[in-house]
Amino acid sequence: MRRFLARARLGDIGALILAASCGGKQPERTPTVPVSITPAVRIDAPAVVAANGVVEPVQTVAVEAQVGGILTEVSFQEGGDVSEGQVLFRIDPRPFEAALRQAEAVLARDRAQAQSAQRDAERYKALVAKDYVTQSQAEQAQAQAASMLATLQSDSAAVENVRLNLGYTTIRAPIGGRTGSLLVRRGNLVKPNGGPLVVINELQPILVRFPVTARDFLALRRRVAS
Known part of the structure; x- marks a missing residue:
């Protein structure tokens, strides 16, 4: 009976010593590692x-x-x-500049003649109503005015063409x-x-x-x- 008690006491003492030695230390923790999260996206990868x-x-x-x-x-x-x-x-623009001046002079001359012909046509139209001139004379004056107007339009086109050619020198x-x-x-x-x-x-x-x-x-x- 004494031997059993001695053994039990020795076991209790050993357990107490072991508990005392382990109870003073805390278990070590693994440090937390930061992790960044990026959502998956679809991109174009070059081929x-x-x-x-x-x-x-x-x-x-x-x-x-x-x-x-x-x-x-x-x-x-x-x-x-x-x-x-x-x-x-x-x-060299000089020949085209001279041609432009000439075309503009012709245009100015024909514009004056066209204006004169238009005034004549209007006057003859008024005179034929009073029987001062014949209908034929009035129609002839009207035709002359129309002809001069067409000439004026042709002159304007010629001036524009020469201006274009002058621009083409650059x-x-x-x-x-x-x-x-x-x-x-x-x-x-x-x-x-x-x-x-x-x-x-x-x-x-x-x-x-x-x-x-x-x-x-x-x-x-x-x-x-x-």
Whole structure:
């Protein structure tokens, strides 16, 4: 009986020692790691295909003269970039300025004659009502007034045409882009439809042509469809 009590007491003492040694320390906690959350989104991923291609301008314009004359000015750098509407060439405008003055003088003369003919027609119309002139004379005056009016319209069109030709002596870039080789020089005689003076290549945007294998084509088509 004593042996059992001794063993029990020794066991109790050991349990108390173990409890005392463990009760003083707290269990270690794993530190919290911050995690950022981003919602999933759908984006376009580029499809890359390696191929050899040819770069081409989207648009090419051959600049030509619309009127003939001596080229007096080249206003751009050969091989340089130009903007739409920029002055490229100038043709001697003096012959066209003289033609414009002449056409305007003819217009002024015929306008005065047309006004006089119209007044005559109105006067004859009043006189025929009083039997001072014949109906035939009144009709002739009216026809003369109509003829002068038609001449006046023709003169106005001629003046407008000469003004257009005078404007064509200044040659501007129809598009923006890069110029090629200068095909004429200052002092040369240029003619309408006489060949290009310079060629302009539009480089923005630009066109690239390249072959694609059937396998790559099917893969690209699947990417586009998805």
